[in-house]
Amino acid sequence: MIDFHSHILPGMDDGAKTPEESIELLKLSFRQGVSLMCATPHFYPWENTPEEFLARRRRSWELLKASLAGCSERVPKILLGAEVAYFEGIARSHDIDSLKLDGTGIILLEMPFSNWTARMWEEVTELSLRRDTVVMLAHIERYLHFGAREYLTNLPHRSIIIQTNGEAFIQGPFKRRSVSSLLRRGAIDVLGSDCHNLELRAPNLRTASEQIKKHLGESFLVTIEDKSRRLLESFGITGF
């Protein structure tokens, strides 16, 4: 399994606080079947420049790597990235190119928690049309009340990838039915745990997978796995 969204890098945001906590999250994810983990700390353009963010991420990653050297249990491979908060003008900002998932053109984009406007969607579309850029919309289930659904039913092309959090399949029947209907229509592509800690926001992709299998059938899981692998393979990332 590939986890496209997590906050496992120590001290970067409201996710893992220490390398020890990061390692516990990684070990648990691996035991749940995650072979590749995308580490996507929050990037807020009003708090950091991309350069400052990348310097902080480098330090956090070095700290984690040093701690992982003493870890005897297997953990997923890690790809560094960011969860980039939407801002007005993002489609014309080349600063964010450095925040793509390492070795890929994928930008994990966190939309605002307010009604989606045609203007916002124009920006997302324009960004996705840029050469070597794939927009991955983070945790789509959180936006279904903000008018996201109407945009998802008519995606202009496949440079927009839809990511759902595992919790959407776990937190109760109402949310599960909403995301399940999107999944049935092929409007959901990949999963992320969005894990932050071992308590309320823990790795959950095994439970999510079990729920998908139970309520929708195994073929949907296979499709998600296929789409996830093919997406990374399209950028030459293999062997996970």
Ligand SMILES: [Fe+2]
């Ligand atoms: Fe997140």
